[in-house]
């Protein structure tokens with residue numbers, strides 16, 4: 161969600177006449193789009209800000225803006241700690257950034273503007289999309305749940321749904337511009353429709369995506385198990401371009417911990433959903449998110465998570481060590497877990513999941529898979545090139561091509577899988593077929609346009625590291 165907001169911020173600035181800084185040059189404006197969900201977000205932000213302070217002191221035309229969840233959360237305190245910041249804007253008023261920068265310049269004073277409710281639906285703002293062949297499309301913002309570890313509801317507000325017609329128009333626009341893959345985004349994507357009283361709206365939306373000519377791959381994230389209904393599974397199974405992959409956060413395999421997290425499903429329901437998905441779509445894969453060391457997690461609770469991981473056979477699990485988010489109920493709960501226990505459990509879960517991932521990847525050995533070439537280049541090896549992409553069921557795949565084969569991100573190959581590891585599958589022979597796609601054409605045109613524009617090839621998405629900033633200064 162934050163990365164998609166960054167695309168909006170870039171789009172707004174470009175539309176207002178800003179030009180992307182040349183690689184290696186000193187930018188006149190740095191915008192931090194922060195994420196309070198990430199661990200250590202404040203330290204990283206203030207570290208980056210103090211690195212920029214000397215530049216700000218010596219160049220009054222240089223501007224710094226801070227947006228995103230941390231700005232929404234900390235508001236005035238950012239200016240107290242870093243008074244040289246020009247603009248602080250929140251998650252609900254991304255559209256005000258350009259005006260605030262202008263006002264800060266004219267009034268020579270920091271501008272803080274945080275709105276408690278959404279000013280523009282982010283998708284009505286222009287976007288500078290990161291990829292030419294693959295696009296994110298928001299279906300909703302905000303969340304009506306109250307998970308006790310999560311800061312999102314207090315920062316992004318209650319769920320607001322876009323109309324189906326708006327969403328489909330945006331999808332058609334990005335597909336017309338060359339995208340062949342879209343990911344529907346929402347904090348709780350399958351609750352889509354609750355705002356206008358249609359519980360079946362998300363399944364209907366998936367089916368409508370199936371009618372869009374030229375759209376090859378449809379994904380969505382993240383659904384909540386509580387709202388996962390059979391009509392969504394049927395729509396996934398029956399819509400030709402909805403991919404056979406489900407990313408559904410588990411968080412814990414223990415019913416007690418799920419209750420303490422205020423996640424309103426239990427392990428049986430979770431396992432029941434993935435069984436139904438696998439019955440309806442036998443080739444599907446499941447990935448998940450898991451938090452280790454939530455307050456009060458006993459050895460038995462953690463064992464319940466390990467048992468579920470073994471049973472569920474996830475392709476991948478994104479695992480996190482619980483860390484307090486100030487302002488959330490879990491931050492003050494009794495039974496906080498020590499760092500050493502947390503690490504022990506995290507390592508044990510990682511080892512088990514690696515085994516599971518390896519087992520799941522072994523299942524496709526010897527099969528032919530369609531791989532969509534990813535947005536980064538392959539590495540050259542003995543006159544051969546190895547490239548990377550994703551299969552339909554979201555496996556990370558490396559595949560070998562001859563040095564003479566010309567493939568662009570967004571093109572597709574069919575390759576035979578000859579090796580499997582926990583983290584990827586590998587095709588060691590040349591592809592059985594190579595397909596140049598509209599997505600590949602769009603990538604090629606985009607890269608020509610960007611080279612002509614300013615010699616740079618990418619928008620920096622996310623918070624820069626100190627080393628990136630140092631490299632740029």
Ligand code: SF4
Nearest residue numbers: 303305307310312347
């Ligand atoms: S459903 Fe997701 S976004 Fe909503 S409160 Fe829970 S963790 Fe946060």
